[in-house]
Amino acid sequence: MKKIIIGLITFGALTFNLQAYDQSERIQDMQTMEASMAQIQKGILYNNKKMVLQGVANLKQASSKVEIAPKTDMDYSTNFAKNQASNIRKFADRVKENIKAGHKHGAAMNYTKVLDQCISCHNKIRKWN
Numbered sequence: 001m002k003k004i005i006i007g008l009i010t011f012g013a014l015t016f017n018l019q020a021y022d023q024s025e026r027i028q029d030m031q032t033m034e035a036s037m038a039q040i041q042k043g044i045l046y047n048n049k050k051m052v053l054q055g056v057a058n059l060k061q062a063s064s065k066v067e068i069a070p071k072t073d074m075d076y077s078t079n080f081a082k083n084q085a086s087n088i089r090k091f092a093d094r095v096k097e098n099i100k101a102g103h104k105h106g107a108a109m110n111y112t113k114v115l116d117q118c119i120s121c122h123n124k125i126r127k128w129n
């Protein structure tokens, strides 16, 4: 009986962990996005399409996971985060299209638009001290 109860508690804790997107996961995804952005820039500068495409894929994957839990700002932050994430993926796709067509300036322009999304959220939600 004791084992079953402990098992249930462990199971409950595990499923809770699987569902909740916590701060450490967010930090992890942020670091992945930062590394992806660096990869994209490096690929553009080294004329390495494959590196750019890999960076775009990594960036899109991480950005689709980012969540901001509704706290004091309630739904505002959550919706804002969803919009930011979808903008990030939209501009990341444009980086991809441009680099495939060999347009480095176009790729760089859309890279900057992605960066603007990061900064907007950091100004609004992240609130660096």
Ligand code: HEC
Pocket: 023, 026, 027, 030, 031, 033, 034, 037, 066, 068, 080, 081, 082, 084, 085, 088, 114, 115, 117, 118, 119, 121, 122, 125, 126
């Ligand atoms: C929807 C809001 C939002 C967007 C969009 C966003 N960030 Fe963040 N970012 C945060 C928050 C919130 C934190 C603070 C993490 C925490 O403490 O929970 C953070 C922290 C970070 C950090 C610091 C991580 C650390 O180790 O402390 C980096 C780097 C970062 N973001 C990169 C990016 C990049 C690159 C992008 C764009 C591709 C981006 N962020 C887009 C909200 C956002």
